[in-house]
Amino acid sequence: xxxxxxxxxxxxxxxxxxxxxxxxxxxxxxxxxxxxxxxxxxxxxxxxxxxxxxxxxxxxxxxxxxxxxxxxxxxxxxxxxxxxxxxxx
Numbered sequence: 001x002x003x004x005x006x007x008x009x010x011x012x013x014x015x016x017x018x019x020x021x022x023x024x025x026x027x028x029x030x031x032x033x034x035x036x037x038x039x040x041x042x043x044x045x046x047x048x049x050x051x052x053x054x055x056x057x058x059x060x061x062x063x064x065x066x067x068x069x070x071x072x073x074x075x076x077x078x079x080x081x082x083x084x085x086x087x088x089x
Contacts, residue, residue: 002067003042003065003067003072003074004042005042005043005044005046005074006044006045007044007045008044008045008046008076008077008078009043009044009046009074009075009076009077010040010041010042010043010044010046010049010055010074010075010077010080011040011041011042011043011065011072011073011074011075012038012039012040012041012055012057012062012072012073012074012075013038013039013041013070013072014035014037014038014071014072014073015035015037015038015039016035034059034060035073036056036057036058036059037054037055037056037057037084038054038055038057038073039052039053039054039055040052040053040054040055041072046077048077049077049080049083053083054083054084054086055080055081055082055083055084056080056081056082056083056084057073057075057079057080057081058079058081061073061075061076061079062074062075062076062079
């Protein structure tokens with residue numbers, strides 16, 4: 001199913017940080033902190049943000065959505081804290 005945002009909502013691909021433990025192994029994604037940034041994939045009627053914008057949001061914001069085996073977030077605009085003008089680089 002392809003999610004189409006309605007209203008002041010965006011669909012985001014969260015950025016999971018790779019976290020290396022002292023042993024040199026990486027922690028699995030589900031063992032790390034919740035993401036707080038990501039790339040906007042789709043927008044509803046939001047005018048302030050567009051597809052491709054890299055945003056910062058609250059730690060436990062939004063609703064989880066899975067599409068094509070990828071974990072995404074549905075975020076109301078009021079949960080967005082700001083954006084990165086450099087595109088998350």
